[in-house]
Amino acid sequence: MRDAAVLAKLRAMRIGILTGGGDCPGLNAVIRAVVRSAHLHGDEIVGFRDGWGGVLDGATVELPIERVAGILPRGGTILGTSRRSALEHRDVVRRRFEEQRLDGFIAVGGNGTLFAANELAGEFPIVGVPKTIDNDISGTDRTFGFDTAVHIAAAAIDRLHTTAESHYRNLIVEVMGRNAGWIALHAGLAGGADVILVPERPFDVADVAARVLARRGRGRGFSIIVVAEGATAKDGELVTKGRTDPLGRPLLGGIGHWLEGELEARTRAETRVVVLGHVQRGGTATAYDRVLASRMGQRAHLAVHERRFGTMAALRGPRIELVPLAEATVPNLVPDEELDLAEAFLG
Amino acid sequence: MRDAAVLAKLRAMRIGILTGGGDCPGLNAVIRAVVRSAHLHGDEIVGFRDGWGGVLDGATVELPIERVAGILPRGGTILGTSRRSALEHRDVVRRRFEEQRLDGFIAVGGNGTLFAANELAGEFPIVGVPKTIDNDISGTDRTFGFDTAVHIAAAAIDRLHTTAESHYRNLIVEVMGRNAGWIALHAGLAGGADVILVPERPFDVADVAARVLARRGRGRGFSIIVVAEGATAKDGELVTKGRTDPLGRPLLGGIGHWLEGELEARTRAETRVVVLGHVQRGGTATAYDRVLASRMGQRAHLAVHERRFGTMAALRGPRIELVPLAEATVPNLVPDEELDLAEAFLG
Amino acid sequence: MRDAAVLAKLRAMRIGILTGGGDCPGLNAVIRAVVRSAHLHGDEIVGFRDGWGGVLDGATVELPIERVAGILPRGGTILGTSRRSALEHRDVVRRRFEEQRLDGFIAVGGNGTLFAANELAGEFPIVGVPKTIDNDISGTDRTFGFDTAVHIAAAAIDRLHTTAESHYRNLIVEVMGRNAGWIALHAGLAGGADVILVPERPFDVADVAARVLARRGRGRGFSIIVVAEGATAKDGELVTKGRTDPLGRPLLGGIGHWLEGELEARTRAETRVVVLGHVQRGGTATAYDRVLASRMGQRAHLAVHERRFGTMAALRGPRIELVPLAEATVPNLVPDEELDLAEAFLG
Amino acid sequence: MRDAAVLAKLRAMRIGILTGGGDCPGLNAVIRAVVRSAHLHGDEIVGFRDGWGGVLDGATVELPIERVAGILPRGGTILGTSRRSALEHRDVVRRRFEEQRLDGFIAVGGNGTLFAANELAGEFPIVGVPKTIDNDISGTDRTFGFDTAVHIAAAAIDRLHTTAESHYRNLIVEVMGRNAGWIALHAGLAGGADVILVPERPFDVADVAARVLARRGRGRGFSIIVVAEGATAKDGELVTKGRTDPLGRPLLGGIGHWLEGELEARTRAETRVVVLGHVQRGGTATAYDRVLASRMGQRAHLAVHERRFGTMAALRGPRIELVPLAEATVPNLVPDEELDLAEAFLG
CATH class of the missing domain: 3.40.50.450 (Rossmann fold)
Structure with missing residues (x-):
């Protein structure tokens, strides 16, 4: 020694x-x-x-x-x-x-x-x-x-389940992941999400709505949707930070808020969004x-x-x-x- | 007996x-x-x-x-x-x-x-x-x-501190409270927030920006702002769910996202928002x-x-x-x- | 100002x-x-x-x-x-x-x-x-x-439930409280304990065993017992830190370990103890x-x-x-x- | 399909x-x-x-x-x-x-x-x-x-740090692991323990005391020791559940309580033990x-x-x-x- x-x-x-x-x-x-x-x-x-x-x-x-x-x-x-x-x-x-x-x-x-x-x-x-x-x-x-980010996102999804179930509504959780859907995938699996949307696979918002409605048909009046911030809609209806309204003012919110509006309109069920943001990357x-x-x-x-x-x-x-x-x-x-x-x- | x-x-x-x-x-x-x-x-x-x-x-x-x-x-x-x-x-x-x-x-x-x-x-x-x-x-x-809601919001603020400090940015946490600011007040106190905005006291966004800049002047390059969903700006610049753009499409996001844009513009520091939403009212x-x-x-x-x-x-x-x-x-x-x-x- | x-x-x-x-x-x-x-x-x-x-x-x-x-x-x-x-x-x-x-x-x-x-x-x-x-x-x-101590003890009891239920055994949680049973009472209520033993009310270990057996009679093969460190048995069978064996060596463990032995013998069911100790008073x-x-x-x-x-x-x-x-x-x-x-x- | x-x-x-x-x-x-x-x-x-x-x-x-x-x-x-x-x-x-x-x-x-x-x-x-x-x-x-068990044990160790530091004492955490020390090792590393004792390597209690004293010599008046339930002392001084006192009564507590007595005697510093037990294997x-x-x-x-x-x-x-x-x-x-x-x- x-x-x-x-x-x-x-x-x-x-x-x-x-x-x-x-x-x-x-x-x-x-x-x-x-x-x-x-x-x-x-x-x-x-x-x-x-x-x-x-x-x-x-x-x-x-x-x-x-x-x-x-x-x-x-x-x-x-x-x-x-x-x-x-x-x-x-x-x-x-x-x-x-x-x-x-x-x-x-x-x-x-x-x-x-x-x-x-x-x-x-x-x-x-x-x-x-x-x-x-x-x-x-x-x-x-x-x-990664494990910390997934841990936090999954804990949030856990909490949403009882509200979703008691109130029959759609709850959207926007998680981090601009290019890769690992956090959305693992947090969604750990939290028992019903739909997981990742950047690797552009989604069709009509399909998402159809899934939610199919669940309702099976007696499940609620759905939990996990969406990576970088997920995009197939038809190019992506809402980005940079997108502006006709007066040039920026549209607020990201893909989660966009989905909120779309799903509320398409499923006629109360829909709410959670944006975890930097909570996933800070702290112990x-x-x-x-x-x-x-x-x-x-x-x-x-x-x-x-x-x-x-x-x-x-x-x-x-x-x-x-x-x-x-x-x-x-x-x-x-x-x-x-x-x-x-x-x-x-x- | x-x-x-x-x-x-x-x-x-x-x-x-x-x-x-x-x-x-x-x-x-x-x-x-x-x-x-x-x-x-x-x-x-x-x-x-x-x-x-x-x-x-x-x-x-x-x-x-x-x-x-x-x-x-x-x-x-x-x-x-x-x-x-x-x-x-x-x-x-x-x-x-x-x-x-x-x-x-x-x-x-x-x-x-x-x-x-x-x-x-x-x-x-x-x-x-x-x-x-x-x-x-x-x-x-x-x-x-109430205690559960405050517990969750304060835990989120705790996590944001290290990110805010390491990266010198403004972080906004939108918490529940349409008419009363109790959650914002207690979560903000428990989490050590720098600014707390509640429905009971309409705020002036210029004042909020001034506070953030004053902190920077004291060597604190970051700020954490807790805002109740029902907080309103004094000058009526409140963004609500119901507000639409000139084409009649709803503006996305709530007061948190609106503040994000305002503070980023007024303090010229990266600003990010967290919307905890129903995570505060669900779960154990x-x-x-x-x-x-x-x-x-x-x-x-x-x-x-x-x-x-x-x-x-x-x-x-x-x-x-x-x-x-x-x-x-x-x-x-x-x-x-x-x-x-x-x-x-x-x- | x-x-x-x-x-x-x-x-x-x-x-x-x-x-x-x-x-x-x-x-x-x-x-x-x-x-x-x-x-x-x-x-x-x-x-x-x-x-x-x-x-x-x-x-x-x-x-x-x-x-x-x-x-x-x-x-x-x-x-x-x-x-x-x-x-x-x-x-x-x-x-x-x-x-x-x-x-x-x-x-x-x-x-x-x-x-x-x-x-x-x-x-x-x-x-x-x-x-x-x-x-x-x-x-x-x-x-x-106090709230932090109760929070930690209750979280531990939460975790014990599923093990107790899956394995049909008695689980004892020794919590702090030399003179007062507040932590045991609140953690026990929050955690859904079956028996709560506090310093204010000396207990009869035969009664505790009878309660456990009565539960078994009602089809509940498991019990969770919360005991304050300062709780004492009526008949003076208290095991304290100071007590020694006949060779003058100190007996190990506190009231929780003593109960473990007693309940295992009296109920003929596997019994395990958790001693949370200073975990209840440290940390955030x-x-x-x-x-x-x-x-x-x-x-x-x-x-x-x-x-x-x-x-x-x-x-x-x-x-x-x-x-x-x-x-x-x-x-x-x-x-x-x-x-x-x-x-x-x-x- | x-x-x-x-x-x-x-x-x-x-x-x-x-x-x-x-x-x-x-x-x-x-x-x-x-x-x-x-x-x-x-x-x-x-x-x-x-x-x-x-x-x-x-x-x-x-x-x-x-x-x-x-x-x-x-x-x-x-x-x-x-x-x-x-x-x-x-x-x-x-x-x-x-x-x-x-x-x-x-x-x-x-x-x-x-x-x-x-x-x-x-x-x-x-x-x-x-x-x-x-x-x-x-x-x-x-x-x-395994990850859940480590997570719980590490969280407990986290909480003990501030108490150990504020009060200058030894704190022992007994974790699960009869034959393998994985939980002790990972929880100890994650929690920043000072000593980790595992079944794979029988320990000398004099060495453990010497480490604690050496830390004190470097101005660190406290130590956190993680011990697997199956860890054994080299010299055969292992305390097992089966060991009895001269009257045939079982000795209470496990290796953690035994270490508590030994370290308190050898380092002349207040020593306390935490026994996490089944909290590590129950719950979500x-x-x-x-x-x-x-x-x-x-x-x-x-x-x-x-x-x-x-x-x-x-x-x-x-x-x-x-x-x-x-x-x-x-x-x-x-x-x-x-x-x-x-x-x-x-x-």
């Missing part, structure tokens, strides 16, 4: 870390894991503030082990985040690496952050950690943050996400320590493994087969 | 019960309490389905003690509910009382149901139980269902509401048993007491003084 | 605060409320660390408004606490008041702390805030922390407790500001009022009548 | 199902999934009551799709369960298969149930579904019920477990439908696959490597 410690000191590394993109439960667990693993191996961690913005601006904070005490259950990220990109500023990135004498770098983020990380990985010693509540990153069985992480994020953070640090750059920590079966960073750049959508299987649970 | 049982049998009563108005966590706890208390005293309970609708249509269900096993933690009401009124049909009410040989009647409901109950109380042996998540019924310190009740509802249900049965008609079970300090039903017909709004005191916790 | 601010500055006070006794959800909400209310009125707050210990040792911390940002949802107390007493050291108390130039003092605590506060109130300008998860302080309808407070604690903290500051010393903030109906500190020194036990009423919900 | 329906009808099967062993969140989700998938494919499901007991006694219940409405969020199992075995009664099993004209059988259970299922699989058309909160079944990445399942259980149930039905007997539904990466039933008979313990990696997060 003592020898190992000596050895560790000899090859001690200084490692940067940033968290980029949207908020995601588990970010602080990753940071804590990286710092604790580094501490055990004699490495130093320096945090960059507000994602790639901290790299561009040179905004850093030292992260000794005391700095991460107590952050495990906290939502958000102690490093802050942003959607800025460093891709067009490789010289600045290089300067920061030199200024900070970095031996390695850990980029924690979603598609955007990891795309940038992959681009820079040819030139810089980078390891990635996939992060998105949407679960839409390839290369890993699952991303942290579930135990599942805390463990997954911790294990990924530890693996990412060890990857840097072992100089296995250009990789990403990933869940593969029961293990955390390293996969090429490039894998993260392929979007992970819900496969057709899973949507077909889900039919057994609907209606 | 045996004598008491004999006595109870001698004066055994047959008592009707209905639950009216919107869904409210705790309804099943009331029904269970009435049935269990009646069982102990040798009385019979008959339930009327779907609120006053069950009285009009003669839709009833016997409620022996076995029927209420396991319903305590369940949301909704096993009797169903509706917003129909029996006020114009006193002859039908009389017929039901005769058909069912009712010695007493328990009406569990909100303003509408209790108003009807009070009107009928001159003619029929009625006892009321106040029920509303909005806490806007006078005569009782608090109504059951908090322990507080289960105990309150159980105690009120028991008191209501005992009131009937003691022939103290024309009264309502009410929380008064630590005790459940009987108050005149008429008290329930006065709306309970948030007093000015409480809104003033809340200022200490805002911004 | 500006005039008020000027006035406030003129009469600005310096006020001490301490939190004493056991942990209790809502303590940080009280501290935050005191500090925010003081800030609004131009007063200064200084915190004493670790209860009366901080007064004895002179361990203080200034509490400007920035210091209380973000503490509302956090369990514990940022001031720390202890069970030390200052009663025998009035000269030290006097010295601290002089050193710190205190114009007033807020003592937040349970029976012990408030007893001391009341004793010192003749000599020093003190205001109290009642604090106990046990709800056993008189003068207030309810204490903060419920929305109810946060609001109650915040209102009490604010009222306590205003009481000092108005020089209404020797009082305590108390919940009276829907309002927070001031009552004489002396009222807090009378224990608040569950009245016989409430225990009798609870019978309707048991078995 | 219509052709498929016709085809399905032609080859309609009658399939038995049982749930065996201890309670486990997700059982009703499995039953519902089997029934819904069967309904879609024109198959009939018949449930056997109380595990293998229902096979021995011939206690069955038809399970049309209406029977599983609303059971998804409910804990327990609508079929009941028991620990009886049919292994010695193959003739009875055969008789039931004939009586009920079964074309296939789904056994949902843990080590015991699946061992029996595997033994019988040579003779009968059986498919298994692994079920255990302990996660100690091989062949699948994870079992349903997490969203994760509901989805996993639903997918496994559906896969098990499809396996029967496709006559792939002798298999078990298993999570493999992101997919549900079929593995030989025999794989389930190998216990899945926490590997040394994972325990070593966990060290980075402790102390």
Whole structure:
């Protein structure tokens, strides 16, 4: 043990870390894991503030082990985040690496952050950690943050059931997911939804209404519809944030509110919408996400320590493994087969 | 004890019960309490389905003690509910009382149901139980269902804090409360909101924006705004469900979405809205509401048993007491003084 | 408003605060409320660390408004606490008041702390805030922390129901409450327990077993028993922490484990025990407790500001009022009548 | 689609199902999934009551799709369960298969149930579904019920942190896990425990005390210790349920209470224990477990439908696959490597 410690000191590394993109439960667990693993191996961690913005601006904070005490259950990220990109500023990135004498770098983020990380990985010693509540990153069985988002959305659906049943009405739950329907699918399955609408499969609003009416015909006077924010109607009747009325004023609400109006008109049943929004991505992480994020953070640090750059920590079966960073750049959508299987649970 | 049982049998009563108005966590706890208390005293309970609708249509269900096993933690009401009124049909009410040989009647409901109950109380042996998540019924310190609604809304606000702080944005939470701001006030206080907007005090959207900007000036780049669905802007710029665009199409979304647009424009900060909707009124009740509802249900049965008609079970300090039903017909709004005191916790 | 601010500055006070006794959800909400209310009125707050210990040792911390940002949802107390007493050291108390130039003092605590506060109130300008998860302080309808403890215990009982029902066994839940059975009573009512054992009414274990067997006779093969840690068996068969076996080794476990053995032997049904312990008094407070604690903290500051010393903030109906500190020194036990009423919900 | 329906009808099967062993969140989700998938494919499901007991006694219940409405969020199992075995009664099993004209059988259970299922699989058309909160079944990445158990235990640990920190004491959490430490490990990691004791690695109580004291030396006056019920002390000082005092009376409490006494004596710090017991295995399942259980149930039905007997539904990466039933008979313990990696997060 003592020898190992000596050895560790000899090859001690200084490692940067940033968290980029949207908020995601588990970010602080990753940071804590990286710092604790580094501490055990004699490495130093320096945090960059507000994602790639901290790299561009040179905004850093030292992260000794005391700095991460107590952050495990906290939502958000102690490093802050942003959607800025460093891709067009490789010289600045290089300067920061030199200024900070970095031996390695850990980029924690979603598609955007990891795309940038992959681009820079040819030139810089980078390891990635996939992060998105949407679960839409390839290369890993699952991303942290997703379980928390599903947990919150499913809890909301649970609560709606008794109201729907007691009052015979349609209840719509709009959940996150611009491109991928994973949250809608899993929250819908967990909550026992009757209809699940995802971006991967544009829907026909007449079909949705028909399903609701068919349920009524079977004596079920209520329906619960889960819709991903990025789901679209087949006939192009999508209501987006950008759509305006004839006077140029923006239409309020998203796909959930649009469906509310359509279903109320088509089924002649009281219809109400719930928009969970950022509640799904803030706050403390579930135990599942805390463990997954911790294990990924530890693996990412060890990857840097072992100089296995250009990789990403990933869940593969029961293990955390390293996969090429490039894998993260392929979007992970819900496969057709899973949507077909889900039919057994609907209606 | 045996004598008491004999006595109870001698004066055994047959008592009707209905639950009216919107869904409210705790309804099943009331029904269970009435049935269990009646069982102990040798009385019979008959339930009327779907609120006053069950009285009009003669839709009833016997409620022996076995029927209420396991319903305590369940949301909704096993009797169903509706917003129909029996006020114009006193002859039908009389017929039901005769058909069912009712010695007493328990009406569990909100303003509408209790108003009807009070009107009928001159003619029929009625006892009321106040029920509303909005806490806007006078005569009782608090109504059951309110604690659950506040609990859910406050949990959502808790989750938003970390996202707001990590990302420097405005987050709006639209909560229930058409006429009274109790939910907004308590959820906002419990969640540490920066601005709370209630129906009792029309707001000036420029003031709200100014508060947000003032916070930014103090280094707080984020704000959390809680708005009751019934809150209105002073200058009449209220967006309601009924408002349409120039082509006659309804505008989507409520006050929350309207504020989202206004604040984004006025503060030039990303602004997002959460609409909790029926999640606040469905599902299992908090322990507080289960105990309150159980105690009120028991008191209501005992009131009937003691022939103290024309009264309502009410929380008064630590005790459940009987108050005149008429008290329930006065709306309970948030007093000015409480809104003033809340200022200490805002911004 | 500006005039008020000027006035406030003129009469600005310096006020001490301490939190004493056991942990209790809502303590940080009280501290935050005191500090925010003081800030609004131009007063200064200084915190004493670790209860009366901080007064004895002179361990203080200034509490400007920035210091209380973000503490509302956090369990514990940022001031720390202890069970030390200052009663025998009035000269030290006097010295601290002089050193710190205190114009007033807020003592937040349970029976012990408030007893001391009341004793010192003749000599020093003190205001109290009642604090106990046990709800056993008189003068207030309810204490903060109690709702959280009940919430947690009731959630545990909820979970046990399905296991009890699927497996036909007895499940015992030992909850807090050394002298008062409020937590056992309310958690038992909220969770639908079959037997509730409280310190106020010593029980006969043969009766408990008979109840369980009677349920079995009615086709209910399972029972859930809630027992307060301070409940005692009539025949003196109480197992306490202090009891030892014949070799002088301490017997393990409390009343819950003792009941487990007794009931398994007497009912010949598998019996299991859950000991919730400190889970009931740690962690974030419920929305109810946060609001109650915040209102009490604010009222306590205003009481000092108005020089209404020797009082305590108390919940009276829907309002927070001031009552004489002396009222807090009378224990608040569950009245016989409430225990009798609870019978309707048991078995 | 219509052709498929016709085809399905032609080859309609009658399939038995049982749930065996201890309670486990997700059982009703499995039953519902089997029934819904069967309904879609024109198959009939018949449930056997109380595990293998229902096979021995011939206690069955038809399970049309209406029977599983609303059971998804409910804990327990609508079929009941028991620990009886049919292994010695193959003739009875055969008789039931004939009586009920079964074309296939789904056994949902843990080590015991699946061992029996595997033994019988040579003779009968059986498919298994692994079920255990302990996660100690091989062949699948994870079992349903585990996430719920970890979720509950981690939530308890979260609550203990603030009490531990405010009061400088040791808090012990005894969690389930007789043979495997998965719950202790994951709950401990998710909750940020300082010491985790598992059955796979007998501990030295002097080492545990030394860790606690070392933390104190680093200014951390509190420690949180998670101990699996099946963890043992190296020196054989294990306290089991069976151990008695010199008068032959059973010692109360388990390993948690034993540790409480030892640590209090060795660290001279107040030490308290929490025994979560059956709270971990009762009640509603997490969203994760509901989805996993639903997918496994559906896969098990499809396996029967496709006559792939002798298999078990298993999570493999992101997919549900079929593995030989025999794989389930190998216990899945926490590997040394994972325990070593966990060290980075402790102390």
